[in-house]
Amino acid sequence: MEELLRMEGISKRFGTFYANHGVNLDIRRGEVHTLLGENGAGKSTLMNILIGLYQPTEGRIFMGGKEVHITSPAVAVEHGIGMVHQHFMLIEAMTGFENIILGSKANPSPLIEEAKDKKAIMELAERYGLEVDLDLPVSEMSIGMQQRVEILKVLYRGAELLILDEPTAVLTDQEVEGLFEIMQSLTAEGKSVIFISHKMREVTRISDRVTVLRAGESVETLEMADTTGQELSDLMIGHHYVESTYEKVAGERPVLEIKGVSYHPEEKHGGLRDVDLTVHSGEIVGIAGIDGNGQSQVAALVAGLIAPESGEVWRNGEKVAVFSPEDFIDQGLGNIPEDRNKMGLVGDMTVAQNLILKETDSDRFSLGHGLWLKSGAIQEFAETKRAENDIRCTSVNQTARSLSGGNQQKVILARELDGDPEVLVAVYPTRGLDIGATNFIHDSIVAQRDKGCAVLLISADFDEVLKLSDRIAVLFEGEIMGEYPGDNPPIDQISLAMAGK
Structure with a gap:
């Protein structure tokens, strides 16, 4: 598979504290690549560097083999990088359509060409199985539909690499299945997905490869076909993981x-x-x-x-x-x-x-x-x-x-x-x-x-x-x-x- 992104030796220091230290990450075209790590392992910091919210203290980023300097979120969009945050970045009083086109430069006209823009968005929605009601205010949408609006928002801006931060945390099991189908349709067309999740069952199900972060450093990158949930858990926490079990009891008064x-x-x-x-x-x-x-x-x-x-x-x-x-x-x-x-x-x-x-x-x-x-x-x-x-x-x-x-x-x-x-x-x-x-x-x-x-x-x-x-x-x-x-x-x-x- 062709390499889409490579992050080499990325470090980010806040004062004397390193949130990332010498992290290496490479993403291939058409793959779901999971970023796995405990809370505080440095996943969010690394992704904030990738989308231009932070500047790395050290390290280099390559897109398609060429070094790039992602100085702002706008520059990240120019390089085809889009992120769907765990806490959605939508304006609830506005419709799905209005949220998708907000701030977009896809249309050179200073005026909103609603019919043309809606047609383009609906073509994307049908292509990737993203069922949305563009005229519905976000405040009236289900959580699953809000997430699909966020995905459409980054696709409409030409994203080739989508970062999904804890995308299943607020979804029902049925909505999770729908999201996985969307992810598979994206990778089938050569787009890449960075999937951030703590749910091992989902990680083992949807991932092609997994990179494990621990204490701000990249520990290992593994092919999902060659590893297990237990091995990934052990790598993530740094020792053998044993899940707790609890006795069931009867209440009193x-x-x-x-x-x-x-x-x-x-x-x-x-x-x-x-x-x-x-x-x-x-x-x-x-x-x-x-x-x-x-x-x-x-x-x-x-x-x-x-x-x-x-x-x-x-x-x-x-x-x-x-x-x-x-x-x-x-x-x-x-x-x-x-x-x-x-x-x-x-x-x-x-x-x-x-x-x-x-x-x-x-x-x-x-x-x-x-x-x-x-x-x-x-x-x-x-x-x-x-x-x-x-x-x-x-x-x-x-x-x-x-x-x-x-x-x-x-x-x-x-x-x-x-x-x-x-x-x-x-x-x-x-x-x-x-x-x-x-x-x-x-x-x-x-x-x-x-x-x-x-x-x-x-x-x-x-x-x-x-x-x-x-x-x-x-x-x-x-x-x-x-x-x-x-x-x-x-x-x-x-x-x-x-x-x-």
């Missing part, structure tokens, strides 16, 4: 009870209809279901963010009268929210500040009920939590947004599990995390269960639900379709229930 709750029941994908669910102390109840079937509303309900329109919520045998996050926290709620950046962290605040967000007015960390913060106590607490939770940062005084996804999640986990909550709500707790961080999060959740915590796990990752749950409830269009045991679960029945059957 009811702690959280949802009784006949409805919330916007007229909405199929944003409401709840007559939901009954009980979580006992010392058990994990997993909610399985395709994303967008009321999971966010259940999470908001048990966190006190919304109140039911009908029905009741009970805590420890008492009916909840006031739905307020502050009251729920005071009653012992730990909450790992579904979007760590929007709901779990304040990005511009430090790691230490984020770790004490729930206790800024406590005597433990302040004087005068929050009037004056005890910086020494905060620093000591942050360093302790950093060590206990393996939060990898140069300092607890760096901003939370500068951490990798896995380390951001560890900050949230450390804060929410401090003090051993009575109820823990974990929503998509390992989305976008590598196997090491995922194992750590899973171990921590099960440890809380074993201390008597009532855990409500909400995840679109069916394997995660099966692995952790003592009981499984299936949610479809806002309704509980059934409850199943976590020990030897009837997978076929659960799968049918997830499809509403």
